[in-house]
Every structure is written in C-alpha cells, then in structure tokens.
Amino acid sequence: MVQAVKNSWATFKSIFTGMGITGRHLVGPTVTLQYPEERATLPKNARARLFVNMDDCIGCTLCAKACPVNCIDIETVPTTADVDLGKTSTGNPKRFWLTRFNIDMAKCMYCDLCVHPCPTNCIYMEQEYEYSEYDRSNLLYKFSQLSPVEVDDVKAKAEAEAIQKQKEKEEKARQKAEEARLKKEQEAAEKARAADDGTGAVPAADAAKAAGTAAPDAADAARVAGTAAKPAPGSPSKQDDTQNPSKGEA
Amino acid sequence: MNETLSSMPFLPALLLHAAIPLTIILVYALVAIWAERKVAGFIQDRLGPMRVGGWHGWAQSIADLLKLIQKEDIIPADASRFWFKFAPFMMFAASYAAFAVIPFSSGYIGSMVNIGVFYLLAVTSVLTLSVIMGGWASNNKWSLLGAMRSAAQMVSYEVPTIATVLTVVLVAGSLNLMEITELQSGNDTLGFLPNWLIFQNPFLITAFIMFFISILAESHRVPFDLPESESELVAGYQTEYSGMRWAMFMLAEYADMLLLSLLGATLFFGGWNSPFGDFLAGPFWGFFWFMLKGLVLVFVMMWIRWTLPRYRVDQLMAICWNILIPLSFVNLVLAALWEMIF
Amino acid sequence: MDLAAILFYVFALVTIGSAAVVVFSRNIVHAAFSLMFTLMGVAALYVLLYADFLAATQLLVYVGGILILILFGVMLTSQGYTLNFREATVNVVPAGLLSVAAAILLIYAFSTGGWVITEVDERTDTVYDLGMMLMTDYLLVFIVAGVLLLVAIIGAIVMSTRLSVNTED
Ligand code: SF4
Numbered sequence: 001m002v003q004a005v006k007n008s009w010a011t012f013k014s015i016f017t018g019m020g021i022t023g024r025h026l027v028g029p030t031v032t033l034q035y036p037e038e039r040a041t042l043p044k045n046a047r048a049r050l051f052v053n054m055d056d057c058i059g060c061t062l063c064a065k066a067c068p069v070n071c072i073d074i075e076t077v078p079t080t081a082d083v084d085l086g087k088t089s090t091g092n093p094k095r096f097w098l099t100r101f102n103i104d105m106a107k108c109m110y111c112d113l114c115v116h117p118c119p120t121n122c123i124y125m126e127q128e129y130e131y132s133e134y135d136r137s138n139l140l141y142k143f144s145q146l147s148p149v150e151v152d153d154v155k156a157k158a159e160a161e162a163i164q165k166q167k168e169k170e171e172k173a174r175q176k177a178e179e180a181r182l183k184k185e186q187e188a189a190e191k192a193r194a195a196d197d198g199t200g201a202v203p204a205a206d207a208a209k210a211a212g213t214a215a216p217d218a219a220d221a222a223r224v225a226g227t228a229a230k231p232a233p234g235s236p237s238k239q240d241d242t243q244n245p246s247k248g249e250a
Numbered sequence: 251m252n253e254t255l256s257s258m259p260f261l262p263a264l265l266l267h268a269a270i271p272l273t274i275i276l277v278y279a280l281v282a283i284w285a286e287r288k289v290a291g292f293i294q295d296r297l298g299p300m301r302v303g304g305w306h307g308w309a310q311s312i313a314d315l316l317k318l319i320q321k322e323d324i325i326p327a328d329a330s331r332f333w334f335k336f337a338p339f340m341m342f343a344a345s346y347a348a349f350a351v352i353p354f355s356s357g358y359i360g361s362m363v364n365i366g367v368f369y370l371l372a373v374t375s376v377l378t379l380s381v382i383m384g385g386w387a388s389n390n391k392w393s394l395l396g397a398m399r400s401a402a403q404m405v406s407y408e409v410p411t412i413a414t415v416l417t418v419v420l421v422a423g424s425l426n427l428m429e430i431t432e433l434q435s436g437n438d439t440l441g442f443l444p445n446w447l448i449f450q451n452p453f454l455i456t457a458f459i460m461f462f463i464s465i466l467a468e469s470h471r472v473p474f475d476l477p478e479s480e481s482e483l484v485a486g487y488q489t490e491y492s493g494m495r496w497a498m499f500m501l502a503e504y505a506d507m508l509l510l511s512l513l514g515a516t517l518f519f520g521g522w523n524s525p526f527g528d529f530l531a532g533p534f535w536g537f538f539w540f541m542l543k544g545l546v547l548v549f550v551m552m553w554i555r556w557t558l559p560r561y562r563v564d565q566l567m568a569i570c571w572n573i574l575i576p577l578s579f580v581n582l583v584l585a586a587l588w589e590m591i592f
Numbered sequence: 593m594d595l596a597a598i599l600f601y602v603f604a605l606v607t608i609g610s611a612a613v614v615v616f617s618r619n620i621v622h623a624a625f626s627l628m629f630t631l632m633g634v635a636a637l638y639v640l641l642y643a644d645f646l647a648a649t650q651l652l653v654y655v656g657g658i659l660i661l662i663l664f665g666v667m668l669t670s671q672g673y674t675l676n677f678r679e680a681t682v683n684v685v686p687a688g689l690l691s692v693a694a695a696i697l698l699i700y701a702f703s704t705g706g707w708v709i710t711e712v713d714e715r716t717d718t719v720y721d722l723g724m725m726l727m728t729d730y731l732l733v734f735i736v737a738g739v740l741l742l743v744a745i746i747g748a749i750v751m752s753t754r755l756s757v758n759t760e761d
C-alpha cells in the first residue's frame with residue numbers, strides 16, 4: 001500500500017515535471033527561421049557548393065585524386081613553348097591548359113577532402129546552398145574557361161608541338177646513328193689502312209652493313225616513341241560534355 | 251433559446267436545434283486541429299503552420315479540408331464495402347448524438363431528457379463499435395489490430411468513467427446535466443470559491459483525476475492512443491481510409507475529445523456558470539465560460555499528448571483494471587459516506 | 593399519421609430488416625454488425641414508449657458491451673474472420689414441422705387474443721420511478737441479480753488468476 005502510494009506519487013511527479021518542461025518550451029522562443037524570407041548566416045567553414053578559381057588552378061589534379069567519389073574530372077594539355085600562362089597569385093607557374101574541369105555536384109558528398117590538397121588554394125566551398133535543379137545534368141559544373149574552339153586549337157597546337165618534338169628527337173637519333181656510322185666507317189677505314197691493302201674491301205662492306213642495321217633500329221625507336229606520344233593529346237579531343245552528361249560518369 | 255425555438259413550427263425548429271451543436275463541433279474541429287499543430291510546434295520550439303491565411307497560418311485547417319474534399323475516395327479491393335463506407339459516419343453520428351444532452355449555456359440544451367449523462371455514456375459506447383467496424387472492414391492486419399485494441403481499451407475504460415461519473419451523480423442527485431449545472435451556481439464554498447462540484451467534496455477531486463485519465467483513454471489520446479498509434483500500427487483502424495471518410499474519423503475523434511472535455515467541465519467545473527458569481531453571467535457569457543472550460547481541458551489533453559510517451563497494451567490494461575477500477579469504486583463509496591456524514 | 597407513428601414504422605422496419613440480415617447472412621461478422629442495428633432499433637422503440645432509461649441501458653449494455661464481446665470472440669476464435677457458414681439446410685423435416693407448429697400457434701394467438709390498445713402515457717421521471725420500484729417492490733430481485741453478478745465476477749477473477757499463476761510458474 002505504501003509502495004503503491006509512493007509509486008503513484010513518483011508517477012504524478014514525473015508527469016508534472018515533464019509537463020513543466022514542455023510548458024516552458026511552449027511559451028519559450030522558437031528556433032524556426034521562416035526560410036524563404038529569413039536566412040541563417042552560415043558559419044565560415046560551411047560546406048555548400050564547390051567553386052574553383054580557374055585563374056589560380058595549375059592543373060595538378062591533386063583535387064581530383066583526393067576525391068573519394070571521383071566527381072572531379074580534369075583534363076589538361078601542356079602548354080606549347082610560345083605561350084606563357086603566367087603565374088598564379090601564389091606564385092606557382094602555370095604549365096597546363098585546363099581543357100576540362102568538371103565537378104559533378106550531384107555526386108559530391110561535401111567531405112571537403114578536395115579542398116585541402118590544392119597547392120594554390122583555388123578550390124573551395126562557397127556559401128551558396130540553393131542550387132537545386134530539375135535536371136540532374138545541370139548539377140555538372142564546368143569550370144574550364146576555354147571555348148570548344150580554343151580547346152581544339154590548344155590541343156592541335158600541343159599535338160603539333162609533340163610531333164615536332166618527336167621529329168626533332170628522331171632527327172637527333174638519326175644524326176646520332178649517322179655519326180656512329182661515320183665513326184665506324186672511319187675506324188674501319190683506318191683499320192684497313194693499317195692492315196694490308198688487298199684485304200681492305202671486306203671489312204668495309206662489314207662496316208657498311210653494320211651502319212645499315214643501325215639505321216633501321218633508330219627508325220624503329222622513333223616509331224615506337226611516336227605511337228606512344230600520339231594518343232595522349234589525340235584521344236580526348238573528341239569529348240564534348242555539353243551534350244552527354246553520362247560522359248562525366250564514364 | 252429553447253423558448254424561442256418552441257414557438258417555431260416543429261420541423262424547422264428541430265433542424266435548427268440540431269444544427270447548433272453541429273456548427274459548434276465543425277468550427278471547433280477546424281480551430282482545434284490548427285491549435286493542436288500550433289501547440290505541438292511551440293512545444294517542440296517550432297512555429298507550426300505559418301503560411302495559409304496570414305496570421306500564424308490560421309486558415310491551415312480550411313485549406314486541409316478543401317484538399318481532403320478533393321481527394322479520391324479509395325476503397326480497398328478486398329474491403330467489406332458497405333461496412334467500410336459506413337463506419338466513419340456512424341462514428342461521427344455517435345459522438346454528435348451525444349452532444350444533445352450537453353447544456354451549452356443556461357439557454358440552450360439539445361434535449362432536456364432526464365437520463366442525460368447516462369444517455370451520453372450509452373451513445374458514446376457505439377464509438378467502439380464503429381472503430382471495430384472500420385478496422386475489420388478494411389481487411390488489413392494493422393487496422394484489425396488497432397480495432398481490437400480499441401475495443402479492449404474502450405470497454406475497459408468505460409467502467410472507471412462510469413464509476414467516476416456516478417460519483418458526481420451521487421453528489422448532485424440528478425442525471426440531467428442541466429440540473430447538475432444549475433446546482434453549481436453561486437459562489438459560497440468556503441466563502442469565496444464557486445459552488446463547483448469539485449470544491450464540494452474531497453473525493454470528487456480524486457474522482458476528477460480518475461475521470462480525466464479515463465477520458466484520455468476513451469478519446470484515444472496520448473498516452474493511451476494505442477488504437478491508432480502511428481509508429482507501430484500505421485494509424486490503426488484509419489490506415490486504409492482516405493479523403494473525406496478519413497476526415498470524418500478525424501472529426502469524430504476531435505468531437506469526442508470536446509464532448510468528454512465538456513462533460514468534465516459540466517460535472518466538475520460548474521458548466522456554464524461564471525467563476526465570478528453573477529459577474530459576466532447570462533446565456534451568452536454562460537456559453538463563453540462553458541466553452542472556455544472545455545477548451546482548457548482540451549488544451550491540457552494536447553499538452554499531455556506532446557509530453558508523454560505511449561503506454562504498452564498490458565500497462566494500459568493494468569492501469570485500468572488494477573488501479574482505476576478498484577480506486578474509482580472505493581472513491582464512490584467514500585464520496586457517498588462523506589455525503590451522508592456532512 | 594403523426595411523427596411518432598412514422599418513426600415507429602421506420603424503426604420497426606430497421607429492426608426486422610437487420611434481424612433478417614443477422615439470420616440470413618453467411619458472414620458471421622456481417623451478422624454481428626447487423627445485430628447492432630437490431631439492438632439500436634429496439635432501443636429506439638423503447639424511446640417511443642417513453643422508456644428512455646431502458647433504451648439507454650439497451651445501448652450501453654448490448655451495443656457497447658455484449659456486441660463488442662461477441663465480435664471480439666468471433667475475431668479471436670474463428671480461423672479467418674470471414675468464416676462462411678454452410679448453405680445447405682440440415683434436418684429439414686423436424687425443423688419444418690417445428691416451424692409450422694410455431695406458425696400455427698402464433699397465428700392462433702394473434703387472431704384470438706384480445707389486443708388492448710392503450711395510449712402510452714408520457715413520463716418524465718423514469719429514473720426516479722425506476723429507482724423507487726427497484727428499492728421497494730423489486731428489492732429482492734434486485735439483490736438476487738446483484739449477488740448473481742457478484743458470483744460471476746468472483747468466478748471470472750478466480751479463473752483468470754489461476755490461469756495467470758499457472759503461466760507465470
Ligand atoms: S567535397 Fe569531397 S566529394 Fe565533393 S568534390 Fe571535394 S573531395 Fe569530392
């Protein structure tokens with residue numbers, strides 16, 4: 001009986017305590033903001049939408065590598081010798097054209113991991129959080145400042161330069177081979193001169209043969225280098241992401 | 251008002267007479283649903299509905315009503331069509347019919363029958379049946395479970411309700427709610443308190459506490475809202491209902507809440523009597539005081555709803571059968587003894 | 593025809609119609625729900641006879657109590673709550689004989705009995721009269737009924753507590 005009275009006392013006490021708490025909240029202030037009319041000021045380090053300051057980007061792709069969900073898609077083309085892209089505001093030289101810099105905000109999970117590795121601090125979160133879209137493809141943000149024409153231009157230039165370099169290399173290799181041949185011929189001639197005159201014809205033919213095999217070797221090496229160099233600037237030139245959002249995922 | 255009506259031709263007078271409580275219920279339901287959401291909002295430090303109608307979203311319930319009217323009336327393929335359609339209307343009819351004996355003011359009561367409270371309790375017991383009907387006809391396990399729970403709960407809690415009401419009837423000596431109210435006029439308990447029954451007899455205070463707990467259970471309010479617990483039974487017997495039929499259930503529920511609160515106000519807090527004696531008395535002010543008292547009880551119900559968690563089924567039954575029923579009968583006997591001695 | 597007569601016929605029709613549904617329905621739950629209308633119709637007929645207390649009791653006890661217990665029982669016990677009864681009639685001959693005998697008896701009683709038609713007198717103090725009669729003329733019956741119910745309650749408590757003791761141990 002005493003226990004029962006105690007129990008009911010405890011029950012009523014806890015009920016009234018609870019009602020006291022809810023009652024205080026009932027008359028207390030509310031924390032709601034009437035959203036479209038009122039907006040909260042976000043804290044400085046709020047993560048909302050990524051922004052890339054392209055003037056400072058050096059195309060190092062560190063951010064793309066850091067992203068755990070692969071939503072940053074970067075394509076770079078090395079600059080040709082005749083252009084100088086200048087330096088970033090932090091003093092790093094820029095050596096790449098950024099022909100593509102896409103961030104898929106539909107995939108982004110706001111982890112902020114891409115922000116910290118950037119050597120020039122040019123990728124960061126903005127305060128903008130109202131960017132919902134009806135079409136998911138509209139969430140693919142393109143930061144590259146080059147127009148398609150310019151991209152083609154730059155790529156063609158880079159390719160031309162690559163071919164040019166290749167040719168120079170080939171030329172060098174050829175010259176080297178030539179030199180080697182000449183050297184060998186000279187040596188052979190000297191040998192022949194040093195030996196008897198009658199036997200001189202055969203080593204000369206040998207030396208010529210040796211030079212003949214050396215030259216195709218150099219040509220082969222050039223060809224191999226050419227195929228290795230070619231696809232790198234060539235293949236991405238076909239991509240055009242404006243029409244096909246699924247490319248970004250591919 | 252009863253006098254004015256009796257001079258009119260019979261049928262229009264009857265309809266007008268019947269329309270008064272209906273209007274009160276409908277207006278009250280619109281206000282109460284909005285108020286409930288506001289109370290919920292403020293208790294949770296939110297604002298609640300704010301958009302429709304300007305000031306604090308006061309027209310939200312009207313907008314909801316318009317939306318509900320436009321909704322498709324979906325009847326599940328395997329439901330028992332007739333009973334499924336019928337249940338919400340019977341539920342509302344039952345709680346509406348009970349308003350006939352509520353004295354809204356000194357000038358208006360639906361029917362001056364002698365068995366007032368008894369009639370009210372009898373008619374509201376039909377509510378249980380309509381809940382079972384809706385739950386069974388939906389042909390859905392949750393609905394049926396909700397219906398069974400409601401049947402068990404309402405049949406059980408009817409006993410303490412009746413026992414506590416009986417305590418009041420015993421003190422007042424009448425079943426007619428108008429007479430019970432008239433008995434509580436005046437302001438001379440201990441010199442200053444109004445003559446409300448709750449101040450008349452110490453055992454009526456305990457009776458009121460038990461009565462309030464029982465009506466919480468009878469009107470399916472938290473912490474006794476097991477028949478329609480959203481989180482476990484997906485709203486119980488209402489699961490399959492949509493559109494206006496669901497709205498009828500809702501309306502009946504809120505009407506029931508008001509009915510039982512008004513009953514409590516009549517039985518314990520002097521009905522339409524002004525708390526200041528003759529000051530601000532009269533038929534109109536009587537209505538005002540009466541609704542105020544009822545709405546305060548309704549507000550307390552809302553307050554409790556947003557404070558307490560839900561009981562388990564066995565706890566619910568244990569509270570009723572182990573505590574409320576024995577206590578209410580003991581209380582009845584003690585109140586009778588008090589009346590005999592003093 | 594005055595309003596009371598119209599109401600009488602309406603409620604009589606409701607009572608008989610729903611009673612027919614109770615008998616002929618093959619779904620036991622439908623039958624139980626129809627029984628509600630029968631009981632309500634009877635309650636309404638009581639009201640027309642100025643027996644308002646009886647009508648309210650009828651509602652409270654039968655609709656609010658017994659019918660709900662019936663439904664409870666039906667839903668808890670039968671396998672599947674849409675149990676169909678067998679349509680075929682069994683024991684046609686004895687049943688036919690019995691009903692013919694009952695019909696003859698009823699018709700005979702109806703045609704030969706003298707029907708006293710009295711105007712029901714309007715009462716207002718039913719509760720008071722009822723209480724007076726229960727406490728004076730019918731006191732013994734009242735007490736016996738009370739004792740009977742007490743016995744039933746004690747029996748129920750004994751049964752249920754024994755059951756729960758068994759399950760707990
Ligand atoms: S915030 Fe995270 S998920 Fe989003 S782009 Fe940066 S690294 Fe990727």
Ligand code: SF4
Nearest residue numbers: 057058060061063118
């Ligand atoms: S890490 Fe910074 S600099 Fe490097 S590619 Fe990303 S945005 Fe550009």
